[in-house]
Amino acid sequence: MKYKISDLARLMNVSTNTIRRYENMGYFSSDRDPSNSYRMYDEESVFQALNARLLRKYGFSHEELAAMNTFSMEENITAYQEKMKELEDTISNLKNIHHRIKDDIKLMQKATSSVAQPYFKDCVDLYYSLYSEGSKLAKDAKHQEILNNFIYNYPEVQRIYLMKKKDIDNKSYTLCSGWAVKGYLAEKVNLTTNEFVHYYPTTKSIMCMEKISTDELNEGDGCLIFHKLSQNIMQIMKDTNSTLNGDIIGVTVSKCFEDGKEMLYILISAPVSEKPVKN
Structure with missing residues (x-):
């Protein structure tokens, strides 16, 4: 026909x-x-x-x-197998995105109900790379390549802020910014520590959802930012006789407008230990 x-x-x-x-x-x-x-x-x-x-x-x-x-039959089989692998990779990526969106929703819901309410909890371990330390931006070509991998290739990447314990102890309050992925996800992409990738371990911490205006962040006053974001954590540290035991890290949750201001919600985590009892 x-x-x-x-x-x-x-x-x-x-x-x-x-x-x-x-x-x-x-x-x-x-x-x-x-x-x-x-x-x-x-x-x-x-x-x-x-x-x-x-x-x-x-x-x-x-x-x-x-x-x-x-194509021969063997070539057809190979073509189908390659396409199936592409689809499996796409499905895996979509699952990661779905999981990330689900987590983001939970964190945003938590942000609206528990801001400025500190609590004790073991923090999630992270692998991270900083793209800025104060006004100093990453310039090394290898470092920039690693940062691009975080953004484009690693699953569920999170934007973080970090203040190093040594800077806090010295009252220099340098605000660092970077990208991070959770420890169990880093294993899947063979991400390990090196000169530019660091590990933030699971440890007993005081955590608190905080918010700060982007104007205050952009001003770059490290001392103001530190006290604005850590005042509730520092108070509970004082009340429970705890001491800071590592770098303070903040995971960006969401940005929104409130009363005409652009506000950034950040989940702050401060590793702590009990102060030694003086004899």
Whole structure:
């Protein structure tokens, strides 16, 4: 049986131009009706056309489909296996994104109900890389490559702020900024510590949801920022006879407008230990 181009286009729910394009790409061929020179397509052409639409849904490009027209069975199997691996990677990435969005929602809900309410909890371990320390930006090419990997290649990346314990002890209050991923996710992408990647371990901490205006952050006054974000934690440290035992880290939760100001919500974590009892 022979089909006109309009019949094939209607069957596939595409335009006749698309049919012509598929034919030009070599998916199938047509014969000319000797009485009117119309393009005519046989059953094999219909199958090839419909199969091309199906394989496009699988994610094969037009160029890949054109090449597959002359594939052996073994080559077809290899092409399908490669496409399946691509789909598995995409599914894995979508699962990570879904998990991250779910976590973000929980944190945003927590932000609205528990701001400025400190509590004790073991913090989540993180691998992180800083892109700035005060006004000093990362310039090393290898360091910049690592930062790009955090942004584009690592799952569930989080923006962090950090103040080093030695700076706090010295009252220099240098605010550092960077990117981080949770420890269990770092293992999946073989992320390890090096000159530019550091590990923040799970440890007993005082945590608190805090908020600060982006104007205050942009001013870069480390002392003001430190006291603004840590005052509740420092108070409970004093009340419980605790002492700071490591760098203070803050994970960015969300940004929003409140009373005409752009506010940033940050989950602060300060590792602590009990003060030694004096004899």
